[in-house]
Amino acid sequence: MIEPRHRQRAAASRGSPNGWLLGAPPAVFLLVFFLAPALLMVGASFQEPGEFGGLAPLLQDGRLNLSLESYRFFFGDRIYAEIFLRSFIVAAATTLICLMLAYPLALAIAQSAKRRRDLLVLLVILPFASNFLIRIYAWIVLLGPAGLLYTPGAVIAGMVYVHLPFMVLPLYANLEKHDPALLEAAQDLGAGRWTRFRRITLPLSLPGVWAGSALVFIPVLGMFAVPELLGGTRDMLIGNLIKEQFLDNRDWPLGASLSILLTVGVLLLAGLSAWSARPRRSVP
Amino acid sequence: MKRGAPGLWAAALSVYAFLYVPLAIVVLFSFNDSMLSAEWVGFTTRWYATLFADQQMLDAAANSLFIALSAASLSTVLGTMAGLAMARRRSAWLGGLPLLVLGPVAMPELLLGVSLLLFFRQVLDLTLGLLSILIAHVTFSIGFVAVVVRSSLAMLDESIFEAARDLGASSWQTFRHVTLPLIRPAVLAGFLMSFTLSIDDFVITFFVAGVGVTTLPLQIYSLIKVAVTPEINAVSTLLMALTLTLIALAAKLAPDALKGRL
Numbered sequence: 009m010i011e012p013r014h015r016q017r018a019a020a021s022r023g024s025p026n027g028w029l030l031g032a033p034p035a036v037f038l039l040v041f042f043l044a045p046a047l048l049m050v051g052a053s054f055q056e057p058g059e060f061g062g063l064a065p066l067l068q069d070g071r072l073n074l075s076l077e078s079y080r081f082f083f084g085d086r087i088y089a090e091i092f093l094r095s096f097i098v099a100a101a102t103t104l105i106c107l108m109l110a111y112p113l114a115l116a117i118a119q120s121a122k123r124r125r126d127l128l129v130l131l132v133i134l135p136f137a138s139n140f141l142i143r144i145y146a147w148i149v150l151l152g153p154a155g156l157l158y159t160p161g162a163v164i165a166g167m168v169y170v171h172l173p174f175m176v177l178p179l180y181a182n183l184e185k186h187d188p189a190l191l192e193a194a195q196d197l198g199a200g201r202w203t204r205f206r207r208i209t210l211p212l213s214l215p216g217v218w219a220g221s222a223l224v225f226i227p228v229l230g231m232f233a234v235p236e237l238l239g240g241t242r243d244m245l246i247g248n249l250i251k252e253q254f255l256d257n258r259d260w261p262l263g264a265s266l267s268i269l270l271t272v273g274v275l276l277l278a279g280l281s282a283w284s285a286r287p288r289r290s291v292p
Numbered sequence: 293m294k295r296g297a298p299g300l301w302a303a304a305l306s307v308y309a310f311l312y313v314p315l316a317i318v319v320l321f322s323f324n325d326s327m328l329s330a331e332w333v334g335f336t337t338r339w340y341a342t343l344f345a346d347q348q349m350l351d352a353a354a355n356s357l358f359i360a361l362s363a364a365s366l367s368t369v370l371g372t373m374a375g376l377a378m379a380r381r382r383s384a385w386l387g388g389l390p391l392l393v394l395g396p397v398a399m400p401e402l403l404l405g406v407s408l409l410l411f412f413r414q415v416l417d418l419t420l421g422l423l424s425i426l427i428a429h430v431t432f433s434i435g436f437v438a439v440v441v442r443s444s445l446a447m448l449d450e451s452i453f454e455a456a457r458d459l460g461a462s463s464w465q466t467f468r469h470v471t472l473p474l475i476r477p478a479v480l481a482g483f484l485m486s487f488t489l490s491i492d493d494f495v496i497t498f499f500v501a502g503v504g505v506t507t508l509p510l511q512i513y514s515l516i517k518v519a520v521t522p523e524i525n526a527v528s529t530l531l532m533a534l535t536l537t538l539i540a541l542a543a544k545l546a547p548d549a550l551k552g553r554l
Contacts, residue, residue, distance in 0.1 A: 031377030031389050034370040034434055038392040041431045042404075045411035046395075049403075052410055063414055109307050116304035135311045137535050139492050141509055142528040145516050146314035149321065152520060153330045169314065172307075201297065230400040233494065237516060247402055254406045254499065264410065267403050274400070 053078055053265035061258025078265035088249070088266075092273075095245040098160070099228040102167040103175075106224050107217065109168070110175035114216075115209070118183035129180060136173045143170055144237050151238070158240040166234040174223035182216025183209070214284075222281035226274050246270055315532070322525035339526040349527065352511035356491050359422065359507065363429035364487040370430065371437025371486070372479050376471075378438060379445040397435035404432060405499035412500060420502025428500045429490040436489065437482030444478035445471075477545040484542040488535055 054074045056064040066073055082088045117128045135143070147166045151157045186209065194204045232247030246266065253263030325336035343349060374393050396404055408428050412418045452474075456466040494509040501510055508531065515524050 028377070030373045034374035034377075034438070035389055035392055037370055038396070038431065038434065041408070041411070041427055042392065042396050044415070045407035046399075048411055048415065049407045052414070109310065112300055112303035113307040116300050119300070131308060132311065134536075135315055137539050138315060138532045139494070139509060139512070139528070139535065141494050141512050141516065142318065142532065143315070145512070145520075145524060145528060146318045148516065148520055149317055149525070150314050169310075172311065227400060230402040232402065233513070250402060250406060251499075254409060260410060260414075263406060267406060270400075271403060 049264050049267055052260055053268045055261050055264075057259045057261050061260070063260055078261040079269075081262060082265060082269065091244055091249050092246060092269075094243075095229055095247075098164060098167065098245060099225045101164050102171060102228050103221050103225045105164065105168045106172050106175040107221065110172060110179055110220065111217075114176050114179035114183050117180050118186070125184070129177070132173050132176050140170065141233065144234055147238060157238060158243075160239065160243055163235050163239040163243050166238045167228050167231065170231075170234065171224045171228060174227075175220035178219040178223065179213065179216045182213050182219075186212055218281045218284045222278055226277060229270060229274065318525050319529045319532070321522060322529045324522060324525075327522065339522040340530075342523050343526045343530075346523065348506070349508075349511055349523075352506040352508050355422065355505060356508040359425050359429060360487045360490040363426050363433060363490040364483050366426075367430045367433035367486045368437055368479060368483040371434040371482055372441050372475075374434060374438040375441025375445065375478075375482075378442045393435045393438045395435075396432045401432075401495040404428075405496040408496070409499045420500055421505045424500040424502065425497055425505065425507065428496050429486075429493060432493075432496065433486035433489050436485050437479075440478045440482045440485065441475055444475050448474055481542040481545040484538050484545070488538045488542075492531075492535060 052063055054076065055066065056073055056075055056077060058064045064073055113132070117125055117132075120128060144166050147162065147169060148157060151162050151165070156162055190208050190212075191204050194208055199207065229245070230247045230250075231245065232251045235243045235245050235248055250263050250266045250270070253259045253266060320332070322339055323335050323337065324332055325338070326333040371393075374389060378389055378393070405428070408424070408431070409420075412420060412424050412427075418424055448471075452470060453466055456470045461469065492509065493507075494513060497507055497510060498513070501507065506514075508527070512524060512527060512531075515521065
């Protein structure tokens, strides 16, 4: 039977007046204040710095003032490569420590009684609800009297603390879905606790590991407040470098090209992680 | 259900301790009768008194409150519209809307902050201040509201809209008397979420605030950079209490929509 036209329309409209009228104001707002600035950033990375900071005029003496100068600058000076490398090392160390802390926690929650799981997950998220600066500040209070502040270790401790829930949640979401029958079968066949973990739980949890790692690794790269508050002058990371170009040196083209390079790096990593976590055919 | 090994629980408990001990120390020292956050001397509430006598802090709090209320109102209106539009299925041009709405949520905060700074100064030649902060906060909050509203719409039974039509309601009447009352909890939850996001935001605000205007997080940042004082502990404790209350409220209003999206 063919449904009456007005019914089709009612179902399609989901109880609201004109869809495009509703969608237009938020779309226009975001085109102006999200998409335009993002595109502007790409453009700015090919412009030249202005005499007094900012950007040089796009048209000068009748020619288009575009260049690869900022990118050349980046690749021409070792210091930038070192900061990028250091940022990737800090991000990798943070991710690894988060993984080591989050795995046992996520596993313990996934193995606890069903009615308690929501509460245990909430307890992981709750500290995360406090202001980001307060969570960093807590480490100043904690490490200051011990004389451990302004070291690479303090930066990593702060990074781990700020990002830990991002690792716990995807891991838990994965571990919670494992079929306990698999472990029971392995036990009946004589596999010990360690073998069961290594041969069943761990391989099945790898998509969760990849998802969590991406959620930790990527934001660490853009973080400037943690190194600034907990680290020393030598602990500068990409985030600090970008912040410096925009606020202190006012070399916007360099800041923009650093941001573009960071974005490209992040997108490559996100793609890699999505590819690693892709659903695979599993043994039935 | 089989229980995990005792070693696993010991590890899990120490991770919980790792999560809570630093914040507990901040709260504890906000009541400590000593300038130094090193050892416990005695109980006092004088740091809270100092806090409420600190004019700069009060100004920053007033700015934060003004921005959070306006940003939350604006992003609730725009986010609800986006959520409603995204829930409709037959509209080709709306295909790009989710990308626009969720883009600012997925983009690293630092990059959103510097791109807005670039845009405000270079294109609009806008003097940075309350307005630029407000626009920035609306930009990243719309997505959160839209997602909550869309998921609450997805849970509604379509036949109620058909019923309203069959009874002769116009599309506006259907919206006013059927849809809106049903999604009201999600809209309110979206408002509270954007309020929380706005009052808590540091990174993006840092870039678009300019020199004249401070918000609570910016004020806390400039204090932390100088020294550790019990006053920071006190303001942190109050801010934590506020955020927790708002999140609890939002979770009560739309428990399913908020699950896993904190």
